[in-house]
Amino acid sequence: MSKNILIISSDNTGHGHKSITESLCEKVDDHNVNIHVVDGFSLGGEVLLSVGKSYGPITRTAEGLWKLVWNLSSLKPAVVNQMIETVIKNNFLKLLEEFKPDIILSVHPNFNGSILNILEKQGIKIPFVTLIADLVSIYPLWADKRADYIISPTVEAKEKCIEYGVPSENIKVLGFPVRSRFYRKAANPKKTYTPNEGKPLKCLIMSGGEGVGNMKNIAENLLDHFDCNVKIVAGRNVKMKKKLENALGKYGQKVEVYGFTKDIQDLMFSSDIAFTRGSPNVMFEAFASNTPIIITGALPGQEEGNPGFAEKFNLGIICKSTQDIEPTIEELLANNAEKLNNIIESQQNFINEHAAEDIVQFLLNLDDPVYQTSVSLSYN
The missing domain is CATH 3.40.50.2000 (Glycogen Phosphorylase B;)
Known part of the structure; x- marks a missing residue:
C-alpha cells in the first residue's frame, strides 16, 4: 500500500x-x-x-x-x-x-x-x-x-x-x-593535496544561494598573494555578480564569476579549497564533496554556531577577517599541506x-x- x-x-x-x-x-x-x-x-x-x-x-x-x-x-x-x-x-x-x-x-x-x-x-x-x-x-x-x-x-x-x-x-x-550528486563517485575520488610549484591553487568562493559576504576582498587577497585561480559564485545576487566582474576584471582568466548555478558540485569537485559563510547546506555539500572549507562569516541567529561546529570536527577552519587570509592559507599548505590533508581525511570520516x-x-x-x-x- x-x-x-x-x-x-x-x-x-x-x-x-x-x-x-x-x-x-x-x-x-x-x-x-x-x-x-x-x-x-x-x-x-x-x-x-x-x-x-x-x-x-x-x-x-x-x-x-x-x-x-x-x-x-x-x-x-x-x-x-x-x-x-x-x-x-x-x-x-x-x-x-x-x-x-x-x-x-x-x-x-x-x-x-x-x-x-x-x-x-x-x-x-x-x-x-x-x-x-x-x-x-x-x-x-x-x-x-x-x-x-x-x-x-x-x-x-x-x-x-x-x-x-x-x-x-x-x-x-x-x-x-x-543531494546525491555532491558525493564523489569512485571514478572521481578526492586525493590528498600536494603543493606543486607551477600548479595554481584552485579556490572557490561562495556564499549560499543569496550571495552575501565580502567576496571581492577575499578574491583580491588570494590573487595578490598566491599563485591561484579563483571561481566565485554570486548566487541570485545579480548586482554582486556584475560588481565582481567589473572589479576583478584586471586579473583576467584567473577569475571566473558565476551566478546561481545548479552545477555547484562540479565547481566543488574541481577546487582545492572553498571559502563560504556558515550556511549549513553549503557546508554539508562541501563535506560531501570532500572540499576543505574556510568559513568567512555567518548570518546572525541560526548560523552563528556553525563555524565552531566545523572546527570542532576538523571539517574546515574559520577566517574572521580578510586580512587573515594569507596566513590562513600558508598554515594550510605548510609541511606539505599537512593541515589541509587532515581536513580532507576528517570530512571523509565524518560525512554520512x-x-x-x-x-x-x-x-x-x-x-x-x-x-x-x-x-x-x-x-x-
Missing part, C-alpha cells in the same frame, strides 16, 4: 530547505511513496509569500535587521505560530483534503507550531515530523514538543531541543541529508552518505514501534 508524504518546505528563504527536500525525493524511487512538496509561505497567499521572498534582500543588505527578526521570533514563538496559523489555515485544510497525507514532514521552522495548532484544533490525527535544517543555533520554532518526532542533523541540535523541553526519545539524530535514505526509511516505518525504538544514530 502506497504512502502519501506531504513536505512543507520553502522556495525563497535561501536554497537549503529546497535542497534538503530534493535529497529526500531522490530516495523514494525504490519505495511505494507519493510525495507532495508545498512552499509553506504560499499557503498564506501573497502576503505571506512576500514575507518569504524578503529573506534574500534582508540577508544580503541588512544583517542587523535579520538578527532583530530572528531574536524577536525566538522570544515569542507562540505569537509567530498563531499569526501563521491564521493566514494558512484555510489553504492548509484544503491541501489536506486534496492530498490526504499519511505523514506530514516540515523542513521549515515557521510552519511547525502553526500546523500543529491547526491539526490539534481540528482534531486531525496525522503523524507530524520535523526535520531540522540547522546545525547548532536552532530556533525555538524547530522544537515543538507536540511533534511526533523531530529529526535532528546533529547531537548539538538535539541537545538544544531538549533544552526547549522536547523529550529526548522523540528526537532522532540521523545526519544532514545532501546515507542520511537522506535513513530519513526516508524512518518516515516509512513510523507505524513500526520496534523500528522506532531501535533506529541507530548515524551521526556522532
Whole structure:
C-alpha cells in the first residue's frame, strides 16, 4: 500500500530547505511513496509569500535587521505560530483534503507550531515530523514538543531541543541529508593535496544561494598573494555578480564569476579549497564533496554556531577577517599541506552518505514501534 508524504518546505528563504527536500525525493524511487512538496509561505497567499521572498534582500543588505527578526521570533514563538496559523489555515485544510497525507514532514521552522495548532484544533490525527535544517543555533520554532518526532542533523541540535523541553526519545539524530550528486563517485575520488610549484591553487568562493559576504576582498587577497585561480559564485545576487566582474576584471582568466548555478558540485569537485559563510547546506555539500572549507562569516541567529561546529570536527577552519587570509592559507599548505590533508581525511570520516535514505526509511516505518525504538544514530 502506497504512502502519501506531504513536505512543507520553502522556495525563497535561501536554497537549503529546497535542497534538503530534493535529497529526500531522490530516495523514494525504490519505495511505494507519493510525495507532495508545498512552499509553506504560499499557503498564506501573497502576503505571506512576500514575507518569504524578503529573506534574500534582508540577508544580503541588512544583517542587523535579520538578527532583530530572528531574536524577536525566538522570544515569542507562540505569537509567530498563531499569526501563521491564521493566514494558512484555510489553504492548509484544503491541501489536506486534496492530498490526504499519511505523514506530514516540515523542513521549515515557521510552519511547525502553526500546523500543529491547526491539526490539534481540528482534531486531525496525522503523524507530524520535523526535520531540522540547522546545525547548532536552532530556533525555538524547530522544537515543538507536540511533534511526533523531530529529526535532528546533529547531537548539538538535539541537545538544544531538549533544552526547549522536547523529550529526548522523540528526537532522532540521523545526519544532514545532501543531494546525491555532491558525493564523489569512485571514478572521481578526492586525493590528498600536494603543493606543486607551477600548479595554481584552485579556490572557490561562495556564499549560499543569496550571495552575501565580502567576496571581492577575499578574491583580491588570494590573487595578490598566491599563485591561484579563483571561481566565485554570486548566487541570485545579480548586482554582486556584475560588481565582481567589473572589479576583478584586471586579473583576467584567473577569475571566473558565476551566478546561481545548479552545477555547484562540479565547481566543488574541481577546487582545492572553498571559502563560504556558515550556511549549513553549503557546508554539508562541501563535506560531501570532500572540499576543505574556510568559513568567512555567518548570518546572525541560526548560523552563528556553525563555524565552531566545523572546527570542532576538523571539517574546515574559520577566517574572521580578510586580512587573515594569507596566513590562513600558508598554515594550510605548510609541511606539505599537512593541515589541509587532515581536513580532507576528517570530512571523509565524518560525512554520512546515507542520511537522506535513513530519513526516508524512518518516515516509512513510523507505524513500526520496534523500528522506532531501535533506529541507530548515524551521526556522532
